[in-house]
Structure formats: C-alpha cells, structure tokens
Amino acid sequence: MSHEVFTQLVDAHYAPLYRFALSLAKNQADAGDLVQQTFFIWATKGHSLREADKAKSWLFTTLYREFLRGRRRDARLTSVEDLPPGEADLPAEEIDRVRRMDGALVLEALQEVDEVFRAPLTLFYLEDLSYVEIAEALEVPVGTVMSRLSRGKAQLRASLAKREAAGPAKVISFPDFKQQKQP
Amino acid sequence: MNNNEAKFLLCAYRPGGRDADDPAFAGALAQARQDPALGAWFAREQSFDTAMAAQLGSIAPPAGLREAILTGARVSRAPQAARRWPVWLALAASVALLLGVGAMWRMRSARQMDPLTAFILHDAQFEKHGGHGEAVSDLERVLENPTTRLASGLPVDFAKLRTTGCRTLSFAGHDVLEVCFGRGGSEFHIYMARSADFPQIASTTGPRIMKQDGWSAMQWADAQHVYVVASSADPAALRALL
Numbered sequence: 001m002s003h004e005v006f007t008q009l010v011d012a013h014y015a016p017l018y019r020f021a022l023s024l025a026k027n028q029a030d031a032g033d034l035v036q037q038t039f040f041i042w043a044t045k046g047h048s049l050r051e052a053d054k055a056k057s058w059l060f061t062t063l064y065r066e067f068l069r070g071r072r073r074d075a076r077l078t079s080v081e082d083l084p085p086g087e088a089d090l091p092a093e094e095i096d097r098v099r100r101m102d103g104a105l106v107l108e109a110l111q112e113v114d115e116v117f118r119a120p121l122t123l124f125y126l127e128d129l130s131y132v133e134i135a136e137a138l139e140v141p142v143g144t145v146m147s148r149l150s151r152g153k154a155q156l157r158a159s160l161a162k163r164e165a166a167g168p169a170k171v172i173s174f175p176d177f178k179q180q181k182q183p
Numbered sequence: 184m185n186n187n188e189a190k191f192l193l194c195a196y197r198p199g200g201r202d203a204d205d206p207a208f209a210g211a212l213a214q215a216r217q218d219p220a221l222g223a224w225f226a227r228e229q230s231f232d233t234a235m236a237a238q239l240g241s242i243a244p245p246a247g248l249r250e251a252i253l254t255g256a257r258v259s260r261a262p263q264a265a266r267r268w269p270v271w272l273a274l275a276a277s278v279a280l281l282l283g284v285g286a287m288w289r290m291r292s293a294r295q296m297d298p299l300t301a302f303i304l305h306d307a308q309f310e311k312h313g314g315h316g317e318a319v320s321d322l323e324r325v326l327e328n329p330t331t332r333l334a335s336g337l338p339v340d341f342a343k344l345r346t347t348g349c350r351t352l353s354f355a356g357h358d359v360l361e362v363c364f365g366r367g368g369s370e371f372h373i374y375m376a377r378s379a380d381f382p383q384i385a386s387t388t389g390p391r392i393m394k395q396d397g398w399s400a401m402q403w404a405d406a407q408h409v410y411v412v413a414s415s416a417d418p419a420a421l422r423a424l425l
Contacts (some may be wrong), residue, residue, distance in 0.1 A: 010252050018244040029356035031246050039252045098234035106238040124195070125232070131195035131200060131298060147376045150194040156235075 023122040038063040060137040109159040117152030198233040226283035307413035316348030326364035369416035
C-alpha cells in the first residue's frame with residue numbers, strides 16, 4: 001500500500017476509531033495507544049486485505065480485539081447479559097438533556113455503560129457502521145447487536161439522568177459561605 | 184410483528200436514514216408509519232440518537248495523533264524496505280558498521296532506531312515548529328547560552344512548559360515537549376518527555392547519537408526526563424552541546 005493510500009485511510013478513520021477507543025479505554029492516553037496500535041497492525045498486516053471497502057470494519061475489529069487483549073475480561077461481562085430489557089418509552093426531556101450537555105459529559109455517561117453494551121452502542125452512534133457491520137466488527141450475531149443496543153440505550157439514559165441530577169459542582173464563594181453560616 | 188418487536192429492530196436503525204434501504208427494517212418502518220404510538224416513539228428515539236451522535240462526533244482526537252500514526256507506520260515499514268536493498272548495498276552497510284565499531288559514540292541506523300527518536304527526527308525535519316510563553320523563553324535562553332552543558336541538568340518544569348505554550352506533541356499517548364534553539368550558527372530542536380513514560384529509553388546508560396537522512400539525533404536521560412536533540416548539523420555539533 002502506498003504512503004498516499006495509507007494517509008487517506010488514516011484521515012478517513014482515525015477520528016471515529018479514536019472516539020470508539022476513548023469510549024472503551026476511558027482515558028485519552030490508552031485510546032491514542034489503541035488507535036496507533038491498530039494502524040500499526042494495518043501497516044504490517046492489513047495492507048494485504050484486498051477488499052478496500054472492508055478496511056473500515058477491519059480497523060474497528062482490530063481495535064476492539066486489541067482492547068480485549070489488553071485487559072482481562074471479568075465475570076461482570078457475562079452477568080450484565082441477564083439485565084432486564086430497557087425502558088420502552090423515551091421521555092422527550094431525555095432528548096433535550098443530551099442536547100444540553102457538552103460532549104465530555106455525554107462521553108462520561110457513555111463510559112458508564114457496561115462494556116458489553118458500550119462497544120456496539122458507540123459504534124452505532126459513530127454512524128459509520130450498520131448493525132450488520134457492527135456484528136462483524138465485534139464478532140457477535142446480528143440479533144445480539146440489536147439486543148445490546150436496546151439494553152445499552154436504557155443504561156445510557158439512566159447514566160445521563162444521573163449525571164444531570166448530580167449537576168455541576170456548586171462553588172460557594174467565601175462571603176456567601178459566611179452569610180449562610182449566619183443565623 | 185407487534186410493536187415491541189418493531190422497537191427492538193428500530194433500535195438499530197441509524198439516525199439520518201442511512202439504513203433506509205435495508206430490507207430488514209422495512210416491516211418495522213411501515214408499522215411505525217401506520218401506528219401513531221409507535222411512530223411517536225420512533226421519532227423520539229431518532230431525535231435522541233441524532234443528539235447522541237452529534238455529541239460523540241464533537242469529540243476531537245488529540246493533536247498529534249494523526250502524525251504519530253503516520254510516522255509510526257513509516258517506521259514499522261522501514262525494515263521491510265531494508266530487506267529489498269541490493270546485496271552490494273548491504274555489504275557496504277556492513278563495512279560502514281564495522282568501521283563504526285570501537286567508536287566512542289554509538290551511532291544507530293534507522294533500523295535500530297527506537298520509535299520515539301524516529302518520530303522526533305521526522306517531526307524535526309517536516310513539521311512546523313513554534314511555541315510561546317515565558318517558560319519557553321526562559322528555557323531557550325538557557326539552551327542558547329554557550330556555557331550550558333545540556334547533560335549536566337536542565338531547568339525543565341514539564342507541567343509548566345506544557346500548560347503555558349510550549350509546543351506539545353503526542354507520541355504513543357504520551358506528551359513530548361519541543362523547543363527550538365540556536366547555538367554556534369546551527370539550529371537544534373530539543374524534545375523532552377517524562378522518563379516514566381519511556382522507561383526503556385530512560386534505563387539506557389550514556390548519551391547516544393543516531394543518524395538518518397542527513398539528520399542526527401542525540402538521546403540521553405536523567406531521573407525525570409528523556410531528552411532528544413535533533414539537528415541537521417554535524418554530529419560533532421550535537422556532542423559539543425553536552
């Protein structure tokens with residue numbers, strides 16, 4: 001693969017890959033490492049992939065595999081599959097809630113979603129992959145992706161509501177504090 | 184298909200109509216058009232998903248990640264290119280290597296170069312440089328002073344430099360600071376990283392010089408920092424800085 005083609009591939013996919021990595025790894029340094037490692041593997045192995053349109057799925061799959069390889073899966077991953085289905089109805093205020101919050105807070109809420117749901121949910125919101133491609137990238141059946149999206153959205157709404165209820169840290173200035181302490 | 188089944192499917196329908204041609208959704212979409220309750224639920228779901236996608240899309244990758252990926256890939260391909268060298272060139276390289284044995288300074292080829300130094304040499308040659316702030320100016324003055332011996336310790340406040348305008352790159356997820364300075368008519372670029380972020384480099388003893396494409400890099404470390412000075416000047420000019 002020529003340098004120009006590789007540069008085009010990086011330009012097309014490094015930002016969504018980073019967002020996906022950030023939702024998984026929960027910190028910028030590890031997310032950056034995951035993206036670099038993914039392209040490193042592409043540079044050394046992936047260039048043999050003949051179908052150019054499969055490159056996107058291949059990159060997401062490789063990043064996810066590298067993430068899984070990098071940490072030990074715990075028992076929680078299986079237990080969360082038994083959660084009850086999410087709420088069927090979506091109050092209108094939840095839509096406004098997402099619009100009101102800034103990207104960092106929304107990302108924090110997304111990072112609170114259990115990893116087994118978070119991975120397909122992030123790929124869904126990145127909008128680069130269809131549910132079939134998400135299933136391929138995560139190497140799970142299509143029906144499992146749909147189930148995890150449904151449950152993941154329910155967890156995400158709960159996480160968003162919790163974050164908004166907590167609100168920004170309230171700073172009380174010294175004079176105000178003194179005033180409050182007065183009887 | 185009842186409404187719960189339709190909802191299950193429509194949860195995977197991306198906002199913006201990108202899945203409109205997918206026949207798997209056709210039945211559920213038709214049902215949403217006919218059933219007002221399901222239609223209202225789907226409209227709210229799509230609004231929520233649109234807002235979430237916009238928020239996620241607003242997160243920008245850190246500065247320098249793209250460059251680190253491209254440089255890292257270039258470095259990773261270098262050994263493959265080396266294997267394609269003709270035999271005579273490999274022999275010439277061997278002779279050159281033998282001539283270098285016994286020299287006081289270890290000169291490393293691109294194949295042996297650690298990725299951080301390769302990244303730095305690429306940055307020094309091809310990227311735009313610049314920084315500002317009082318801390319950067321103070322350090323520049325120290326570096327440009329001909330009596331300053333770099334290896335005897337530099338007044339580097341990493342956190343202050345990083346937060347007050349020093350040019351900061353990201354390599355393998357770690358911050359690398361860069362300051363340009365001149366001495367003896369030559370231009371140099373000093374790169375500084377935390378030793379804890381690059382333990383392999385930090386654990387090596389003594390300064391070393393590496394050359395690539397007419398540029399040289401000198402690398403050393405102390406307890407706090409890993410330093411690499413890159414320049415197109417002669418390696419002797421680099422040694423003189425120590």
